[in-house]
Amino acid sequence: MPVLSMIRPRFFYGWWIVLAAGVATFVSSAFGGVLQSVVLRPMTDEFGWTRSEFTFANTIASILAAFSGLVVGPMVDRRGARPLMLFGSLVFGVTLLATALVTELWQFVALRLVAGVLAGPLIAGVVVNVSVSKWFVRRRGWAISLSSSGFSFATMIMPVAGTAAVTAFGWRGAYVILAMFFWALMLPAALIMRREPEDYGLLPDGQHPGEARTEAERQQVERVRRDLDESYTRHDALRTPAFWMLTLTFGVFVGANIAMLFHAIPYMTGAGFTSTQAGFALATTGISGLVAKFVWGAALQGMHRFGARQFSALAALCAGASTLLMVVATANRSLPVALVACLLWGFGFGSVTPLSEFMWAGYFGRRHLGAVRSASTPFSVGATAAGPLLVAVWFDVAGSYNGAFVAMTIVYALVAVIVLVSREPPPRLAPEP
Secondary structure (H helix, E strand, O other), X not given: OOHHHHOOOOOOOHHHHHHHHHHHXXXXXXXXXXXHXXXXXXXXXXXXXXXXXXXXXXXXXXXXXXHHHHHHHHHHXXXXXXXXXXXXXXXXXXXXXHHOOOOOHHHHHHHHHHXXXXXXXHHOOHHHHHHHHHHOOOOHHHHHHHXXXXXXXXXXXXXXXXXXXXXXXXXHHHHHHHHHHHHHHHHHHHHHOOOOHHHHOOOHHHOXXXXXXXXXXXXXXXXXXXXXXXXXXXXXXXXXXXXXXXXXXXXXXXXXXXXXXXXXXXXXXXXXXXXHHHHHHHHXXXXXXXXXXXHHHHHHHOOOHHHHHHHHHHHHHHHHHHHHHHHHHHHHOOHHHHHHHHXXXXXXXXXXXXXXXXXXXXXXXXXXXXXXXXXXXXXXXXXXXXHHHHHHHHHHHHOOOHHHHHHHHHHHHHHHHHHHHOOOXXXXXXXXX
16 A cells, blocks of 8 residues: 555655646746757857747647657546656756767757657656646635746746856856756656656645535535546547647747747747846746736635636737737837736746646546646647747747737637637536446
């Protein structure tokens, strides 16, 4: 019998899962997209690569990772996150070290492919978000909001720390130092992860099957059992309009967000801001994103899941307004306007994970959640990969980011409309015993 089930813990182990998921989200964000934004200009200047060539490596890796996610999701349901995260952490750290040695574009592309396909899908994203959703039902809003705050800390810390490391040690030295930090944070987080509370004789939210004495407690136990028993399979979920609406909405939303994250620093430095100013401005997105996590966590705890649609539309509009403000800021070289744009964008971007994961788990249940979520990854990761590449191509052709950022404003507005017209699927009847 697992150790956790032998003694009734005073502190619910699910909160350790939240902590580990938050660390994993921080690490994958800091050493993935945010780091690439920091080293884009130093590497392209040294090697003479275009920004499209640099971005292409990440795009191909993301597209291939989308299809590997189809396998990863069911593995999370069966085996849990720990073995996947350990393997992914080892591989990703090695690619960081090896990147410090590249001299040709094909080498950089190859390493990004290894990191994106064999490691990236295993260390965060669906793996950690599904794990958190399996350990919580009643407090799911808070749990997901807290675990996803890792991204906000990444955007606060990495632009400043990464820029300082590149300035002090060059981009090659920065990669070596950051690889050590990656392993120091990621490996302990992976060891904490567990599959689901039922493996240890518990129910989500820290409830115990034999402790329901009052009517309210019995209703809570019934709620978590129903969440498991009425879960949609991947096959059933694919037949619902709600699945495709969520896939389209949050796939495009995140694709635009990653494009903004990837190109914000080059956009600002190209407009005359110093690298320190640009890094500081992008870091402020983490502050507002962190605030957003607590706002959405509190809101989701006090509402039925259908209300998440309205909040998602509001978040998309906030993000859209921020890209338009960034155009104004660069045109006038105004750091205060840039800071407002980044703060507003962080608040909008900070909503994506808590709102989307809350809706996915609430719509389709937690028994097969890994398989259901991974079925959406080919489109969502494809949109994530396409966003930065399309903006890079626009820059290479037009010589300016302005048009691309205006286009992103329109995309965010369309996302708000789509999410508002979407509807949750009907309850799926539990199978007969």
